[in-house]
Amino acid sequence: MHHVILGAGPAGVIAADTLRKHDAGAKITLMSAEDEPPYSRMAIPYFLSSQIDEEGTYLRQDHGHYKNQGIELLRARAGAVDANNQTIALEDGGEVQYDRLLIATGASPVHPRVEGLDLPGVHTCWTLEDARAILDRAHKGDDVVLMGAGFIGSIILEALVSRDVKLNVVEMGDRMVARMMDETAGGMLKRWCEEHGVAVLTGTRITQITRSKDRLDVALSSGKSLRAKLVVVAAGIAPNIGFLEGSGIKTRQGVKVDGFMRTSAPHVYAAGDVAQAKDLSTGEFSVLAIQPVAADHGRIAALNMAGHATPHAGSLNMNVLATIGLVSSSFGAWDGVEGGMSAATSDADAYRYLRLEFDGDRLAGAQGVGLTDHIGVARGLIGTRLRLGRWKDVLMKSPERLAEAYVACAQGIR
Amino acid sequence: MQKALVIDPVKCTGCKQCELACSYVKEGEFNPAKSRIRVFDFHQDARFVPYTCTQCAEAWCQRACPVDAITTNEWGVKEVHDGLCVGCKVCIIACPFGTVNYNASTGKVIKCDECGGDPACVKACPTDAIIYMDVEQAGFGKMRQWAAKTDTAAQATQ
Ligand SMILES: Cc1cc2nc3c(=O)[nH]c(=O)nc-3n(C[C@H](O)[C@H](O)[C@H](O)COP(=O)(O)OP(=O)(O)OC[C@H]3O[C@@H](n4cnc5c(N)ncnc54)[C@H](O)[C@@H]3O)c2cc1C
Ligand code: SF4
Ligand code: SF4
16 A cells, blocks of 8 residues: 655644554655655744744654654655546656545745735745745844734744844734734734834735845835835735646645545545635635644544544634734634624733634634633634533623633533 | 543542642742642532643644644653743644643743653642542543544544
8 A cells, every 4th residue: 555645744744644553564655845854834933033943843853753654755746646547747757656645735825916026035934945035134123024914924923023123014904813813802913013113004005016226115005115125925825736737636725625534536635734624613615724723634634544434523723823922812713603692801901802702502713812721622612512501601701711611511510 | 551640520629739739840839820730619519620631642732733842751641842842832722621831931831741650739639639540440531532522533543
């Protein structure tokens, strides 16, 4: 049995390890298009802030891991898949035959149609290579413009601030992290940034970037312009599905998979940022491009590839973010469900906020600012669909008693 | 062999000696806020529930960690390595029990590691509400079954 995994991010690496555990005799090939040992994109911000070196971003810290596990690393980019003949054509020639294939090619940053995004000094922040370029240019006191204050943009924001650059953030939406939190939370984050000396221009577009000598001029929709040594683009991502065109493997937003992480082609599976899989909150199939989902997908896909039928009940969208030290998080249907009730508590001066969303007497979503203690219970409550009974009324009055409610319900104290 | 903390909430009187012992051993201060075990106090029902990590077989915290900072030791315990942890907090939201917490003073996360085989909370508990024993004997499956329900994989096969 030859298992081939396209992509050596968290989804691919966890799948490879899981396959080895469950299919001891199989041949496992882990392919990556990047010239690096398997690493974690989400560790890049900590590399930028010098908390870790490059090695600290590696997904497995034991140097001999892949060798010891009998996992063959192959540095190559897949150019096409022929699902009938079970082969992968490599971009620089050659072919790989598979018995089982996992597509875990992740996503790539999108480039909005803005003139000047191809200039030197303009970078995305997605790969280790990007990170090295940013490290080269972002030094103390340098003018840096960050395009986009979504979840990933806001994480990069934190890393740039730690480099003591002069940072301006430009976000075309009406608030920060608009797909992760509501206006109250987004507003708190923005106010917090400004209080810490970082300008966040919401409702503003970058219309053009030009270069004169060694500096960039960033023109804004407000008519103003910003000067910069470096522009970092974090304007959204799109799954890497281009190479599957003509393969017969169905794609839409991402690679469509069923409740067992199988694609439309026999013996082909997908996992991680590239997969359009079941969302536990909505019941729909969508791309949830986050680390814990990639980890779960990778494991479940691998179990199925190894012949252990393992259903995927759906993944929960969840995010945690630190913005110049202010921690925020959101889970599931943080924006509420139809006909559901909602409870919130906030203290604007203390930068604390918690909002819960219910579906009947079950928790459907949560978001918080300034809270970290036991927040994982939100995942537990949403994921298990545990009925809260009278504890729902307690939470309607006192949302901050969430962990207590969870423990009580689990212990039968109702 | 795998050993585990087995908690019998019915025996707990809510004295919180475990919290104090834990924070003292782990942080050098008597500060329940930094304890890895927490006693939930349901005074209305006169019930107390000591609560901490169950060292899941398929640990969500460990799998979600982007930098391999959580490993499993010979006792089956999931340990956080401060030297590798970047403080991203993904494990905090991934653990469905809410038993990984953030330590703002170190910028790292903290969770129960069973004190390397000699848990301080067990020694501190005057009523044997927390004992340390062999997993197989402990009927420990209950908590894990409950854990499995949370998982995206309905069958948490090993
Ligand atoms: C700066 C940054 C910060 C982030 N922070 C967080 C966070 O705090 N929390 C969170 O949950 N998520 C975060 N994320 C997102 C998280 O990193 C991704 O969800 C995760 O990496 C997805 O894993 P994956 O394995 O699906 O894909 P990826 O990690 O993208 O890996 C894809 C792999 O496929 C390879 N590949 C691509 N195309 C081909 C091809 N044609 N042939 C062969 N190989 C190919 C790539 O080289 C790579 O090895 C962050 C991302 C970034 C960039
Ligand atoms: S997921 Fe939670 S309960 Fe399970 S081992 Fe990790 S911290 Fe412990
Ligand atoms: S906070 Fe530390 S232990 Fe937890 S997931 Fe991040 S790096 Fe790993």
